[in-house]
Amino acid sequence: MKTVETIAELQAEVKAARDAGKRIGFVPTMGNLHEGHMILVDQASEECDFVVASIFINPLQFNDIDDLGRYPRTLAADQEHLRDRDCDLLFFPSVDEMYPHGQDAQTTVSVPVVSEGLCGSSRPGHFDGVATVVSKLFHMVQPDAAFFGEKDFQQLAVIRKMVSDLNLPFDVVGVPTCREENGLAMSSRNNYLSEQEKDNAGHIYRLLNEISDSILGGSSQFKTLCDAAKKELATLGFKPDYIEVREANSLRPAKAGDNELVVLAAAILGKARLIDNLRINLS
Numbered sequence: 001m002k003t004v005e006t007i008a009e010l011q012a013e014v015k016a017a018r019d020a021g022k023r024i025g026f027v028p029t030m031g032n033l034h035e036g037h038m039i040l041v042d043q044a045s046e047e048c049d050f051v052v053a054s055i056f057i058n059p060l061q062f063n064d065i066d067d068l069g070r071y072p073r074t075l076a077a078d079q080e081h082l083r084d085r086d087c088d089l090l091f092f093p094s095v096d097e098m099y100p101h102g103q104d105a106q107t108t109v110s111v112p113v114v115s116e117g118l119c120g121s122s123r124p125g126h127f128d129g130v131a132t133v134v135s136k137l138f139h140m141v142q143p144d145a146a147f148f149g150e151k152d153f154q155q156l157a158v159i160r161k162m163v164s165d166l167n168l169p170f171d172v173v174g175v176p177t178c179r180e181e182n183g184l185a186m187s188s189r190n191n192y193l194s195e196q197e198k199d200n201a202g203h204i205y206r207l208l209n210e211i212s213d214s215i216l217g218g219s220s221q222f223k224t225l226c227d228a229a230k231k232e233l234a235t236l237g238f239k240p241d242y243i244e245v246r247e248a249n250s251l252r253p254a255k256a257g258d259n260e261l262v263v264l265a266a267a268i269l270g271k272a273r274l275i276d277n278l279r280i281n282l283s
Ligand code: PAF
Pocket: 028, 029, 030, 031, 056, 058, 061, 130, 133, 134, 152, 155
């Protein structure tokens, strides 16, 4: 696997692969790679002939400078993981390479409606930062397919909507969430948890499952179910941000009669803001 740091090198490598008739798969990341990222690479190498990953800790999507500063930077270990899993090319650009005219002078991409509410409320501007960097990376790589984790359900919805609205000509593939034994969704932010907090963090997935079971059992008291789960999280030492049931495709608030639902949660535990979700299919 080759690592390149400039857009010119990236595009030369991708062009050579495309000229050789290869289908290009792209896995954008912010690094600190874990098994949840590796299954994205596995899926990309199953569906494509040449896999490009990127590692870029995108300052535009952080609304807290301390959060940006402490985000784990683990390039050597990340390169090793990618090498082990059939990644062909790593793009590791600097902030100047990505934003040569400064972040404030950067044209931004904003995806309305799906970016609003949920994490969009507690992290203002976050999804504009994500849509902007992902759109730039898409234009640089010009993949045939791009792979994202379903753990970041709202992010995936934002990217799918952007790709559809801007008529970008490739597939966006959502890959199921990788979990620890207790159900905790794998995330780079789990590194901020103590062992005890990691055990406790499994309650988020348990509560999502309990809400799902009640809905599958016939309840459409979405708010009551979510409020009760939030209360329980608070008694377990979390600071719950939201638990909401939404229609899974549009992300609008769910109503009785919707068949494809998703229950989404965000909560702070210790130093980590954890998010998770569970799809519920009633059809
Ligand atoms: O999910 C992430 O790691 C980031 O939000 C992404 C998609 C790489 C954009 O910076």
